[in-house]
Amino acid sequence: MNISEFAKEAGVSVSAVSRYFNDGYLSDDKRALIEAAIERTGYVPSYSARTVRSKVTKLVGVILPKLSSESIARITEDIGEVLGEEGFELLLVNTSNDYNREISSLELFRQNRVDGVILLAGVITDLHRSLLAKMRVPTIIVGQKLKGFNCVCHNDLGAAYNMTKLMLDKGAKRPAFIGANPEDMAAGKDRRIGFEKAVLDAGLTLDPKFCEIARFSMDSGYEKAKHLFSGREKPDCLFCATDNIAAGAMLYCRENGIRIPEDLMISAVGDSRFDKVLYVSLSSVHLHYKTAGREGANMLLAEMKKTSEVHRIVQLEYDIIERESTNRIG
Amino acid sequence: MNISEFAKEAGVSVSAVSRYFNDGYLSDDKRALIEAAIERTGYVPSYSARTVRSKVTKLVGVILPKLSSESIARITEDIGEVLGEEGFELLLVNTSNDYNREISSLELFRQNRVDGVILLAGVITDLHRSLLAKMRVPTIIVGQKLKGFNCVCHNDLGAAYNMTKLMLDKGAKRPAFIGANPEDMAAGKDRRIGFEKAVLDAGLTLDPKFCEIARFSMDSGYEKAKHLFSGREKPDCLFCATDNIAAGAMLYCRENGIRIPEDLMISAVGDSRFDKVLYVSLSSVHLHYKTAGREGANMLLAEMKKTSEVHRIVQLEYDIIERESTNRIG
Structure with missing residues (x-):
């Protein structure tokens, strides 16, 4: 019918x-x-x-770096809410942090199948840049800063700096770091720079054997913690780029009798719901993912309506959430 | 170019x-x-x-009930892997457990935009049934049994029965349940039937005030646990339909001095990665989500190649994973 x-x-x-x-x-x-x-x-x-009324397809493509992530889900759900109110449906693609799949997804959406694109970005390569420049539909980047585009991002550097500083202020002397891919400017590089700056500002030295790079998963956090604790000297505080990485590191500590926070203070970024139910509740930085999603969606709507030709980068601030994992009296 | x-x-x-x-x-x-x-x-x-070579669009639509779920991510990643090997890309839509959005997504994919559809199903209404019967492309259902369609599902009833039985065998006498929407035949109804059968088989009676229905979230699990513990009589074991619901219930217990497993044994379904890092590690049923994803993808490929006209329902078995949350000596 x-x-x-x-x-x-x-x-x-x-x-x-x-x-x-x-x-x-x-x-x-x-x-x-x-x-x-x-x-x-x-x-x-x-x-x-x-779509009879509007004569447009009313589809927005959203490119996700992974599925099993609370932060990605929070951003995407709020994008969907804002755009849903305007009659848009979201088509999602999951790239599993694979550049090639990100590129092919951009290409797919570039073929006029959608009215706009939101890229939840990780690593941005030259190939990304050239494809993004050729997009025929409005495109917004969430999670990274990229000149010449509308972006919504977080203050990753400040978040990492202050979360690390909190542990150092409580007397930690041997700070360790499990970070993400440094080619990811936000979660990888900026969080690392924030950590390093806090360590140097506290008058301590950076110990390269206390710095690890993990994938965005609990399993990888577990492996990297194992490696960190394999040497003779042990760290007394650990900053992790994400809650999932920290959860993996905590599992290693639990299995190996490393007491948190007595032997090791630990903290991360994300403020996932599960942080409060971990065996030691995890101190973490709350990034405003839901706001980022709404902001990105509104930027896309504005770009579709061509209300402004000026590109903008919106950087959102953060909140430090202290829990038991950093609760050590100096 | x-x-x-x-x-x-x-x-x-x-x-x-x-x-x-x-x-x-x-x-x-x-x-x-x-x-x-x-x-x-x-x-x-x-x-x-x-796609010059194959002359087909090579897109498969996957309809997801939510994003922030490890089980959904596991299923979808394996669907993507199997179909990716055959040159397909996945277009995902997230319905946030909203029937109307599920219906509109089926409709969207029915308009010949994709070569096949996989529905990660929750509640199946008559409207679903009539739309599914009209799909012009091969469609596979994962997570529910639906006659006349190719389905991959789990033994939800057996999983709930044996997880509950394990707690009753350890001496629990006042079993409680936090379930999901009973219109969801798999996660809602079958898990409830399994719980109830285990209680009756143990010679105990079902106490209606010990039965709650939650949404699929930690927050909802927390609220329902609060309600369960508001009466004079307290349960001594609790079976939850999902790990997220159980994590919320555990947070309530932690905040209110209810000791696990001493005062309350608790168990769930899902075997999420975080189960091992919770403040009391959570006993849970491992459902074979990755296998379900692979199986669903292979069914779709077979249906696309028309290798068989016979519909089939594949039901996967489960493993009970015992951890500290049920470790009480009778």
């Missing part, structure tokens, strides 16, 4: 049916007629029926 | 370029010519160039 047949069945015009499914204005009488006809026929509007 | 221009630049045929990007056979000489031309031009194959 197409929209015309259904309109006939309901005894209303096609445009009334379209307004009904697009939440447009409709008299109560017509609304009742349409609802009765839906009851009778089980009619489901086709995608095209729902 | 399109594929013809690039082929000319590289000094090879269009079909050689296509074979290159589709991992087809290619002589070393031609491969070297193409790679040199990529270096020179920064050429990125367009989506159509990559």
Whole structure:
């Protein structure tokens, strides 16, 4: 049953049916007629029926670096909420942090299948830059700063600096770090710079054997913690680039009798829901992921409506959340 | 630069370029010519160039009930792996457990945008059934049993029965349950039936005030645990439909001095990575999510190739993982 047949069945015009499914204005009488006809026929509007009014496809592509991440989910859910209110649906692709899949996803969305794109970005290569410059639809970057584009990002450096400083202020002398890929400017490089700056500002030296690079997973955090503790000298505090990495490091500590926070203070970035239920509750930096999602979605809407030609980079601040894992009296 | 221009630049045929990007056979000489031309031009194959060989769009739509779920991520990553080997990309939509969005996503994918659909299903309504029957492309259901369709599901009933039985065998007498929406036949209804059967088989009675229904979230688990413990009589064991619900219930226990497992044994379904790092490690049922993803993807490939006209329902078994949260000596 197409929209015309259904309109006939309901005894209303096609445009009334379209307004009904697009939440447009409709008299109560017509609304009742349409609802009765839906009851009778089980009619489901086709995608095209729902876009009769606006004549646009109403799809936004969102490129995600991974699926099993609370931060990614928070950002994406708020993007969906803001864009949903404007009648857009999201098409997501998951790249599993693989550059090639990111590139092919950008390419896929560039072929006019969607009206806009939001890239939840990790590593940005030259190939990304050249493809992004060629996008035919408005494109917003969330999570990284990239000149010449509309971006929403976090103050990763400040977050890492102050979370590390908190542990050093409590008397830690042998700070260690498990970071992410340094080609990822936000979660990798900036969080590392923040850590290093806090260590140097505290008058301590950076010990290269106390610096590890992990993948974004608990398993990788576990492996890197094992390596950190394999040497003769042991760290007394550990800053991790993400909560998942920290959870893996904590599992290693639990299995090997390393007491938190007595032997090792530990902290991270993300403020995941599970932080409070870990065997020692985890101190972590709250980044405003939901706000980032809303901000990115609103930027995209503005770019679609061409309300401004000026690109902007919005950097969101953060909150330090102290819990038991850093609760040591100096 | 399109594929013809690039082929000319590289000094090879269009079909050689296509074979290159589709991992087809290619002589070393031609491969070297193409790679040199990529270096020179920064050429990125367009989506159509990559599909010249097969003449199909090579997209599969996957409908997800939520994003921040480890089980969903595990299933989806393995679907992506199997289909990726066959040259398919996944387009995902997240419905946030909203039936209307599930319906509109099915409708979206029905409009010939994709070559196949995998629905990670929760509640199946009559509207789902009628839309699923009208799909023009092969469609596989993962997570639920639905007659007349190819499905991959778990033994939810057996999983819940045996996880509950384990706690009752250790002497629990006042079993409680925090379940999911009973309209969700797998995670909601079957897990509840399994719990109830175990209670009755142990010669105990079901206490309606010890049965709660939560949403699929930690926050909801916390609220329902609060309600469970608000009465005069307290449960001594608790089976939760998911690890997230259990983590929320555990947070309530931690904040309110309810000792696990001494005062309350607790267990769930999912075997999430974080179970081992919770403040009391959580006993949980391991469902074979990765296998379910692979199986679903292979079913879809088989249906695309029309190797069989017979629909099948594959039910996967489970493993009980005992940890500290149920470690009470009777």
